[in-house]
Amino acid sequence: MPLDSHKDDHQTYLFLLTAILFIAYLCIGMTLPVAPVFVAHDLGLNNLWAGATVGIAFLSTILTRGYAGKFVDNRGSKPAVRRGLILYMTGAVICLLAGFVSTIPTMALAILMSGRIILGLGESFVSVGINNWGIGLVGPQRSGLVMSLVGAAIYGAIGVGGPVGLSLYHMIGYANTMLAGFILPALGLFAIIKIPLVPPQPIRYRPSFLTIIGKIWLHGSIICLQGIGFATIGTFFTLYFTEKHWPGAGMGLGAFGAGFVLVRIFCGGLPDRMGGLPVATLSLIVEAVGQLLIWNSHSPAAALVGAFMTGLGCSMIFPGVGKEVVNLVTPPLRGTAIGGFSAFQDLAYGLTGPLAGFIADIAGYKEIFLAGSLASVLGFAVALFLRFRPVKPVQ
Numbered sequence: 001m002p003l004d005s006h007k008d009d010h011q012t013y014l015f016l017l018t019a020i021l022f023i024a025y026l027c028i029g030m031t032l033p034v035a036p037v038f039v040a041h042d043l044g045l046n047n048l049w050a051g052a053t054v055g056i057a058f059l060s061t062i063l064t065r066g067y068a069g070k071f072v073d074n075r076g077s078k079p080a081v082r083r084g085l086i087l088y089m090t091g092a093v094i095c096l097l098a099g100f101v102s103t104i105p106t107m108a109l110a111i112l113m114s115g116r117i118i119l120g121l122g123e124s125f126v127s128v129g130i131n132n133w134g135i136g137l138v139g140p141q142r143s144g145l146v147m148s149l150v151g152a153a154i155y156g157a158i159g160v161g162g163p164v165g166l167s168l169y170h171m172i173g174y175a176n177t178m179l180a181g182f183i184l185p186a187l188g189l190f191a192i193i194k195i196p197l198v199p200p201q202p203i204r205y206r207p208s209f210l211t212i213i214g215k216i217w218l219h220g221s222i223i224c225l226q227g228i229g230f231a232t233i234g235t236f237f238t239l240y241f242t243e244k245h246w247p248g249a250g251m252g253l254g255a256f257g258a259g260f261v262l263v264r265i266f267c268g269g270l271p272d273r274m275g276g277l278p279v280a281t282l283s284l285i286v287e288a289v290g291q292l293l294i295w296n297s298h299s300p301a302a303a304l305v306g307a308f309m310t311g312l313g314c315s316m317i318f319p320g321v322g323k324e325v326v327n328l329v330t331p332p333l334r335g336t337a338i339g340g341f342s343a344f345q346d347l348a349y350g351l352t353g354p355l356a357g358f359i360a361d362i363a364g365y366k367e368i369f370l371a372g373s374l375a376s377v378l379g380f381a382v383a384l385f386l387r388f389r390p391v392k393p394v395q
Helices: 007-042 047-075 077-101 105-138 140-172 174-191 209-244 249-267 270-274 276-295 300-314 317-326 331-363 366-388
Strands: none
Touching: 007 047, 007 077, 007 105, 007 140, 007 174, 007 209, 007 249, 047 077, 047 105, 047 209, 047 331, 077 105, 077 174, 105 140, 105 331, 140 174, 140 209, 140 249, 140 270, 140 300, 140 317, 209 249, 209 276, 209 300, 209 317, 209 331, 209 366, 249 300, 270 276, 270 317, 276 300, 276 317, 276 366, 300 317, 300 366, 317 331, 317 366, 331 366
């Protein structure tokens, strides 16, 4: 249940949490396009390894979402977010060290991947913790708004962080870019001190994590399929532009983030007003069109429009379907449910990197975006199925 007093203050705290998340998540946003470029260009390794450096962080997040969710339910959101920010800082330092041994590619790759694993673990705690913290402050009836704001902060940080990270990489080098990634979550760590905690709620019987996953796996599959569109842009859009010798290689994530945040700002409350699945079905079609535009682009402008439309489409799918998931569980299980649900999105990010790299090595970068469009269409079909066959809540 939401806290009963000072509701306006609690909404203010929600917006403050969103701002803190944006600043801290720049650590991820700045390093996301830099890591594969560092592997492909500085270390001279192939696209499979470039994609794997992105994917391994998401794999780490997948494997720890359940643990982070139980941590949130048992110990509270604030301790979880604090732990996640410290892990962000640790991961950034380890990634930084890879820059000092770039003349030994295998060692640099191993160090970089270790740092990316730590960043993925931190993401589990930060994302689940802030989502649950926000819902605890303003109430589950506004869970769609909370997830919209959280997603706006995350993808806004990715959109801003992508071009900023690449610019820093070219201006001050890889290691110094990673150092900037250390400072930002440190600022967030101090900023959360004054935000009130939401105490965990006791529960007599706790279903197993697999039981909860069994109830939400169809919802999760939608998130997994929509996540492929973002992952293709985050991992290979820069390399796609570089291959074609097009200007604006670092603007792909910016265009995606602009579309994503624009919808979150003006339409963030739609799932709470219209229902999550109706919003998600329309959004998946928009995402599919955006991916097709990139696939069929003959100019950098057309590709950037496709990235923008992909962002428009992706924007409301997580909060839309996530609202349905929140309504399937009782409050003491909310953190576990959000953690399990989010893991499906991480699965998309984790698998898309290496698989898309494999496709790129065989067929070229262009075909990656066709695969992203087909995935969105399949997600649309699953969402339609759920609209006519609702899942019963976890008792």
